[in-house]
Amino acid sequence: MDVRTAGIACFTQERIMGMEVFWNFCPGQPAPHGEKPGRAISVDWSFSYDGLQYRIPHIYRFREGIVFDAVAVLDRAAARAFYDRYRDKEAGMSLEEIEFARATSPLPEILPIKEFYVNGRKVNSGWRGQGRPYFPWDPHDGGELLPLIEENGFLEDACFAWTRCHVPFPPFYKLKTLKIRLYETRKSLPVGVRFSLPVGKEAAGREIEFIHPVTGNAHRLIVESLEGTDLDLVFRSSPGSGRRYCPLLRYMIDPPLPETDKLEVRQEGSQTSSSAGGAIGVIGGAEGPTAVFFGDPLSGTRGLPVRQVFLSPAESIPEQVKIRIPFLTVPKNPETEIVLSL
Secondary structure (H helix, E strand, O other): OEEEEOEOOOOOEEOOOOOOOOOOOOOOOOOOOOOOOOEEEEEEEEEEEOOEEEEEEEEEEOOOEEEEEEEEEOOHHHHHHHHHHHOOOHHHOOHHHHHHHHHOOOOOOOOOEEEEEEOOEEOOOOOEEEEEEEOOOOOOOOOOOHHHHHHOHHHOOOOEEEEEEEEEOOOOOOOOEEEEEEOOEEEEEEEEEEEEEEOOHHHOOOEEEEEOOOOOOEEEEEEEEEEEEEHHHHHOOOOOOOOOEEEEEEEEEEOOOOOOOEEOOEEOOOOOOEEOOOEEEEEOOOOOOOEEEEEOOEEOOOOOEEEEEEOOOEOOOOOEEEEEEEEEEEEEEOOEEEEEEO
């Protein structure tokens, strides 16, 4: 686990702020009737994460807890190039194009917060967060972040990532330390392989080559089997729900991928996927319910681990399926702890 201690402010100073922050509403919403804004405290916390420098200029104290904004200035040129490339195309993009855009985006997602600790004690429930990137050139931006920008000069005319957090704790607590734990994150790297397979015994032994996007090494996906499965027998569906069938693909990878790398295998036209890091499959396409199966890898006929994935369900077993390998995911950021002190 990566543990980091933020820079501690030289002084902590309470002062009257121009930006009003409320416990029960989000930026851009009208303030709740009768609710008082939080008491602003200047802290100027900072920490590094995912190659960016985040700043928390102020915290806002309420009887219920605190609210704060974490912001990181982004590379304006890279963000503008990505924005200009996809802004006018987004409405007409296919699912595959959207997935590729997300995988290659230079914009960070909202901080992947796992949990908070106040003065060393875990906040068990009630915390929440929201966030998005801000583009100063976007004429359609709602402007709900303008008070934040006006309050912090370093954000003027900047493109930045924004995350707002609400952290509850008892009113008698005097805040001394705030620890933020972030989830491990992964990065999707395009592979872009497509192939078709017959459902049944003829699929066994088929081999599909793909190139590892980082190492450049060639690997083979070797089909162990591709058989139709009656989902009613798997899920014990309720009477009258209609019978559903789903191809179950079992495969090996030779040479095996590193344990940290995971291959995504999907049927064309669906969002189902599998992970080569373990026997995991997601049932359900772009429409309909989704279920996840976990299990230890099986041992294949060639002595290699066998992975398995349920493809898209249908009312009958198809004779052939079209499959794609859109991405291989690799570790991006380890689970991280950020310690902030007053």
